[in-house]
Amino acid sequence: MEKVIDQAWMLLLASVVKKRDVLRPNLGNDVDSYLAQSRLLSLMESNSTLPSQFYQAAQTSAQRNTVNIVRKLGMPADYFWKFEYWPKPRALTTLGQIVNRIFVSMMTQAKAGNLKITDLEIEPLRIHVSFADCVECSGISGLTHGICYYHGGTFAGILAGLINRELAAYETTCHARGDESCQFIIGDKADETINTEHNTYLSPPQTKVDMGARLEKSLSKTPVRPLGNLMDVNYLQLVIANAMQSNPQIVASTPFEAGSQHGHKLAAALASFYGQEGIQNITNFYQQLSQCSIEIKETKPELQFVIKECAESVANVRDMEMVSFLLGELQGLASQVSQTELTVKESHFEDGNLLVTLTPKVASA
């Protein structure tokens, strides 16, 4: 999974410094932000430890990739030497400049949101980060706590990679709480105040989000943020790959199971939106959100799906773990739509397409 993450980081960097390759000839390089949100929130609903694991995976991978990126770009390794002795104006200006030039560019290009370091104190270290139009939570409402664990971890990782210190972040405001922007405070991990706030942040109350209402906004093309509803497909890969880094031994529900539960709920929302029931809703849904294009062959009692230009597998990512949520979602969705409890009989990549066969549970038994 680390390889997938590192490749996605490098592709995002390349999208800024080079003319962008078209990763999917028909669906393009963007996908709807609902896809990332539905995956994360579904996993979060079924696994209370996910925020912590997801945050940690995001921070570790961001820190590793930040070090690699700044090295590739020619920044001296001692650039932030003795950062703890820098006066505030120098620290704020220099760190802001570097973050702007590299990471803000990448996130803007990826349509992830508008990142800005708004303030900074050196002693004790407090870096205030604002992230407006956050792709992780825009369009979600009614929560009492922040849910941007991926971005909290990513920002802490980026800054830790730059100034070479062990940092931790927590979110103070979030679009999902009705705030204007997502804001984070990042400080030394060893700092007691930071550590307490960080731990509280990563142990949120049970998260229940009305994903049906959120989905309707995407399907009806109602903008959930000024940047629009789309995000870069590499960014989606990053989010998913980091979520998949969770330790499967301690999660209550695997991504496949969480996807399956989500798929069951999704069917009703799609029927309500499209005003009809039927297998066609599945192809329409995935096509409309630019997730993938699907050809369905009904060879009763089985259903065969040929999934083309799948968002999770762009740039030659052929990892079944990456598509495990999608497979679960497809199983749940198709079961609900066909009124038959289906199960994934077989799935594999062939000629860049993902081939999935669903079969009735009874038949497979």
Place this chain on the structure above:
Amino acid sequence: MSTTRFLGITLPLVLILALLIFFLPVGAASIYVAVTQPLALLIGSALALYVSRLYRKQLRAAFVFLAAFLFIYMLAIILFLSPFPLLVSSLQSGISETGTILVVEAIQFLNYLILVLFCIYLLKVVDIKRLSGNGWIVFAVTCILSLFVAIYPEWELFKNLFTSELPLFLYATIRLLDAALIIVLMPVIWLYIQYLKSRQKQSMTFTIVIAGIVAATLLDYLFEAVLNGFPELLGQDSPLRASVPETIFVFGYLIIAVGLYAHRKQDEWGFKAIDKAMQPEANPVEIKRGKGH
């Protein structure tokens, strides 16, 4: 411009400027030394003062003390130590020669105390406890070597240190302070070498500044110790007896100035490098797309 490129150009240039002393006629070499040494110190002092503004607390204090040391040393050279000292004849007409020596040594002593303060503040910033096993060995060898080169050529003086007159006592103390300086600064250089391949990089430019101070101090004492041990190497009236130390000092002071300049420009050059690499089609990033994970 990048730091490594700048240093790649300037460090050989510094060497050439220092070695030039050997190739100039004696008179011209004296003028050259009389101009180059204080000029390098003045530039170094101004740069150290500028660099001090880039930091807070102990690190700022360290650079302020370095600036003060370089400035006072520049004044000392212009007034007393250069081939054409401005104040020595005036002093000698007013007070005795011993008195003049005492004044000069007192100023030098005061200046070294400032340098010791620089070292004290530096030690508060540099985490010397992170020295590796080899680092401590180098540290021990440095202690022995520094004390040896400071004491050995003046062994007779040190034997009777507490009964000697004040000018001689000050002279001996300055030599010991020089040794202490090398002992304190060598770990900074070793820490840089130790972390060369690690992410916890020490500052290259700062290490060069320290290396300049160490070079100016240690190499001169080494030369003195070598001549003391092997007097037959150079005749008593050989011009090299004067020009080698002058070369060492010019080299050391210029290195300090170059290191401080690069340190000052690091923010700007680093950002420009990134900005250039981030320009579309600058193409610094080789993306190897996987054939499947």
